[in-house]
Amino acid sequence: MLPWLTALLIVLLAYGLYGGLVMAPADYQQGDSFRIIYIHVPSAWMSLFVYVVMAISGAIGLIWHIKLAEIVSISSASIGAAFTFLALITGSLWGKPMWGTWWVWDARLTSELILLFLYLGVIGLYGAIEDKRTAARAVAILALVGVVNIPIIHYSVEWWNTLHQGATVTKFDKPSIHPDMLIPLLVMAVAFKVYYGIALLMRCRNELLQREQNNRWVDEILEKL
Amino acid sequence: MSDFWHMGGYAFYVWTSYGIGFLVLIIGLIKPLMLQKKILRELVLKRQRNQRVSKS
Numbered sequence: 001m002l003p004w005l006t007a008l009l010i011v012l013l014a015y016g017l018y019g020g021l022v023m024a025p026a027d028y029q030q031g032d033s034f035r036i037i038y039i040h041v042p043s044a045w046m047s048l049f050v051y052v053v054m055a056i057s058g059a060i061g062l063i064w065h066i067k068l069a070e071i072v073s074i075s076s077a078s079i080g081a082a083f084t085f086l087a088l089i090t091g092s093l094w095g096k097p098m099w100g101t102w103w104v105w106d107a108r109l110t111s112e113l114i115l116l117f118l119y120l121g122v123i124g125l126y127g128a129i130e131d132k133r134t135a136a137r138a139v140a141i142l143a144l145v146g147v148v149n150i151p152i153i154h155y156s157v158e159w160w161n162t163l164h165q166g167a168t169v170t171k172f173d174k175p176s177i178h179p180d181m182l183i184p185l186l187v188m189a190v191a192f193k194v195y196y197g198i199a200l201l202m203r204c205r206n207e208l209l210q211r212e213q214n215n216r217w218v219d220e221i222l223e224k225l
Numbered sequence: 226m227s228d229f230w231h232m233g234g235y236a237f238y239v240w241t242s243y244g245i246g247f248l249v250l251i252i253g254l255i256k257p258l259m260l261q262k263k264i265l266r267e268l269v270l271k272r273q274r275n276q277r278v279s280k281s
Contacts, residue, residue, distance in 0.1 A: 022229065032233035039246040082253050090242040097238050195250060202257040209264050213271075222269055 005198045012191035019184030027181075036094040038185060042192040044087035047115060048150055050080035050196060054122070055147045058140030068204075070136035071211075073143065074126050075203035079196055081119035088112060099163055107156035108164035111149060118146040132211060 020038035027034035054076040061070035091109065092102045103109065122139050129135035157164050168177045177185075212218055232239045 026233055031235060033235035033238055035232070035239050036242045039242050043246070079253060082249050086246055086249050089245055093238045093242045093245075097235055195253075199253050199257065202254065202261065206257055206260050206264060209261070209268070213268055218268065219272075222265065222272060 002198060002201060005194055005201075009191055009194045009198060012187055012194060016184050016187035016191050019180075019187065024181045024184055025178075030098060033094065033097050034181075036090050037181075038188045040087060040090040040094060041185060042189045043083045043090065044112070045189055046192045046196060047080060047084040047087050047112070048153060049193075050076050050083060051115065051118070051143075051146070051150060054080060055140075055143040058136075058143045061136055062140040062144075067133075067211075070133070070140070071204050071207045072200065074122075074136060074139060075200055075207055077119055077122045077126070077139075079199045079203070081116060081123065083192070083196075084112065084116040084119055088116065095163075104163050106163050107160035108153065111153040111156050114149055115146075115153060118142075118149065121146075 016038065021035055024035070026032045054073050057069040057076070058073040060066055061073055088109075091112075095104075096102050122143055125142055126135045126139045129138060209218060209221075230236060230240075
C-alpha cells in the first residue's frame with residue numbers, strides 16, 4: 001500500500017504546487033507572498049486534525065485496551081508536532097512581510113504554540129515511562145485534556161481581536177477565495193492528509209515491530225529479508 | 226521564469242517557507258525508514274545469537 005500512497009502523494013503535490021505557485025494569480029493585497037498559504041494552511045489544518053486523531057485513538061486505547069489504537073495515537077504525535085512546527089514557522093515567514101513582525105502574542109498564534117507544547121509533552125511523556133502500555137495510558141490522558149485547546153485555536157480568530165485573519169474556507173458561507181486559488185489549496189490539503197497516512201503507517205510498523213519482536217509474524221518477515 | 230523565482234519581491238519568505246516545509250516533511254519520512262532498517266537489523270542479529278546459544 002505504501003508505494004501507491006507515495007505515488008498518489010507525488011501526483012497531488014505536483015498538481016497542488018503547480019496550481020499554487022504558477023497558475024494561481026497573485027493576491028491583490030498581498031502580491032505573491034500569499035502563496036505561503038499552500039504550505040501554511042494545510043499544515044495548520046493537519047496540526048488540528050492529527051491532534052484529534054491522536055486524542056480519539058488514545059481514548060479508544062484507554063477504554064477498550066486496544067493495542068493498535070495506542071500505537072496509532074503515539075505514532076501520530078511526532079507527525080502532528082512536525083505539522084504544528086511548520087504552521088508556526090511558515091506563519092512567521094508570512095507575518096514578517098505582511099504584518100511587519102515575525103511573532104505576536106495574539107490568540108491564534110499563542111494557542112497554536114500551546115498545541116506544539118502539547119505534542120512535545122506527549123512525546124516526552126511517552127519516552128519517559130519505561131513500560132509502554134503504562135506510557136500509552138498516561139499519554140492518552142494528557143492528549144485528552146489537551147483537546148480543549150482545539151476549539152480554542154479554531155475559534156480564536158472570532159473570540160478575540162487578533163492580527164490573524166478570520167476563516168476564509170471553513171465557514172458556512174461560500175468561501176471568500178477565488179476557485180483558482182482555492183482548488184490548489186484543497187489539493188494540497190488532501191496531499192498533506194495522504195502524507196500523514198504514509199508517515200503514520202511507517203511509524204506504526206516500527207512501533208509494532210519493536211513491541212511484538214518475539215512474535216511469529218516477525219520471524220516470518222525476517223526470514224524473507 | 227525569473228519573475229517566478231522573484232515572487233514579486235517576496236522570494237525570501239516564499240521560498241524559505243517552501244524549503245523548510247519540504248525539508249521537514251522529507252525528514253519525517255526518512256527517519257522512520259532508517260529506524261525500520263535498524264530495528265530489522267537488530268532483530269536479525271538477536272535471532273542469530275539465540276540460535277548459536279541453543280546449538281552450543
